[in-house]
Amino acid sequence: MGRCVIQLVTGPAGSGKSTYCHIMQEHGLAMGPKHRRRIHVANLDPAAEHFRYDVSFDVRDLISVDDVMEELRLGPNGSLVYCMEYLLQNMDWLEENLDNYDDDEYLIVDCPGQIELYTHIPVMNKIIDQLRMWGYDHRMVSVFVVDATFVTEPAKFISGSLLALSAMISMQLPHVNVLSKCDLVEEASMDRVLEMESALQLWDVLGGGNRSSSDFESIPSPSPFRNHFQPPASRENIDASSLPSSSSSSSSSSSPSAKYNTQQQRAASLRRIREGRWNRLTEAICSLLDDYSMVGFIPLNINDEDSISHVLATVDHAIQYGEDLEVRGADYDDDVGGDVE
Numbered sequence: 001m002g003r004c005v006i007q008l009v010t011g012p013a014g015s016g017k018s019t020y021c022h023i024m025q026e027h028g029l030a031m032g033p034k035h036r037r038r039i040h041v042a043n044l045d046p047a048a049e050h051f052r053y054d055v056s057f058d059v060r061d062l063i064s065v066d067d068v069m070e071e072l073r074l075g076p077n078g079s080l081v082y083c084m085e086y087l088l089q090n091m092d093w094l095e096e097n098l099d100n101y102d103d104d105e106y107l108i109v110d111c112p113g114q115i116e117l118y119t120h121i122p123v124m125n126k127i128i129d130q131l132r133m134w135g136y137d138h139r140m141v142s143v144f145v146v147d148a149t150f151v152t153e154p155a156k157f158i159s160g161s162l163l164a165l166s167a168m169i170s171m172q173l174p175h176v177n178v179l180s181k182c183d184l185v186e187e188a189s190m191d192r193v194l195e196m197e198s199a200l201q202l203w204d205v206l207g208g209g210n211r212s213s214s215d216f217e218s219i220p221s222p223s224p225f226r227n228h229f230q231p232p233a234s235r236e237n238i239d240a241s242s243l244p245s246s247s248s249s250s251s252s253s254s255s256p257s258a259k260y261n262t263q264q265q266r267a268a269s270l271r272r273i274r275e276g277r278w279n280r281l282t283e284a285i286c287s288l289l290d291d292y293s294m295v296g297f298i299p300l301n302i303n304d305e306d307s308i309s310h311v312l313a314t315v316d317h318a319i320q321y322g323e324d325l326e327v328r329g330a331d332y333d334d335d336v337g338g339d340v341e
């Protein structure tokens, strides 16, 4: 019984996990003769509906969300949790399927994306622990897929980074974050995002920082960032005493439209104060991500073979897959008289 290499593919719903699995399977077969690799793909998502890859084994043969919803009359989320706990109690099913692969084989597992399965009800972590006990400890890598549109808006960028961080910490495996759907993001904008050296810098360029409108002239146009952000007023200029008070509204005018305008001004001032605080909190989170170099993303454009190769090479590197194959190269054989296997 061997211990194949396992890529566990996770990420939010709809982020492109199944597409990633399909693309990698096709890419493995399309690689040159020296590197060609048969990539097996298994589905571990009991709620999956359609996928385009060839499935090696499928958890829905054991249990599916549809069956649980029908038989136990649970909702979709409760059914998913039930299915994963059922899998945990029937791990011999998984062991039997994994036993079909040898040491040199490569398996990608399309996992459910719900973050609750990794944090609140850490059922996926228990499955990973069991895999460790079966001897896959140094044979597993996690690939977290995030939609590229996540990094083109400040709030989504922070949310995506924290989700990726949370997945990395909970799974405790070599970890690669993949930015999917890069073909859908305008090239100029994507290049600019990828040029950024830090989360803080990216946050600033996306318009999250406390900046003046002139700073935004440097963002190339057309750019999705420009549409999504109106720079907030400077924090220093806002304090509670500057807010229009309700008493001033009655003294200035008693007409309904004047009252309405004053209320609008007050609401706008309060919103600016909140934005100032929110920016400071977000900057602190970005600094934390930067200080510990915790989150990075590898872009994936499924229409570009070089991009797919780069992602696969990065994942291989994270798990040191293929390092033992390097010594078999022709150059090395020549150097040592061809004695080395």
Ligand SMILES: Nc1nc2c(ncn2[C@@H]2O[C@H](COP(=O)(O)OP(=O)(O)OP(=O)(O)O)[C@@H](O)[C@H]2O)c(=O)[nH]1
Pocket (backbone or CB within 6 Å): 011, 012, 013, 014, 015, 016, 017, 018, 019, 020, 045, 048, 113, 180, 181, 182, 183, 184, 300, 301, 302
């Ligand atoms: N253009 C483009 N579309 C993509 C890409 N990746 C995924 N999609 C589309 O995004 C949608 C969701 O993709 P899936 O691969 O099913 O995403 P998923 O994460 O497996 O989804 P769930 O398993 O339902 O959570 C589908 O319509 C895909 O065709 C990509 O790289 N480029």
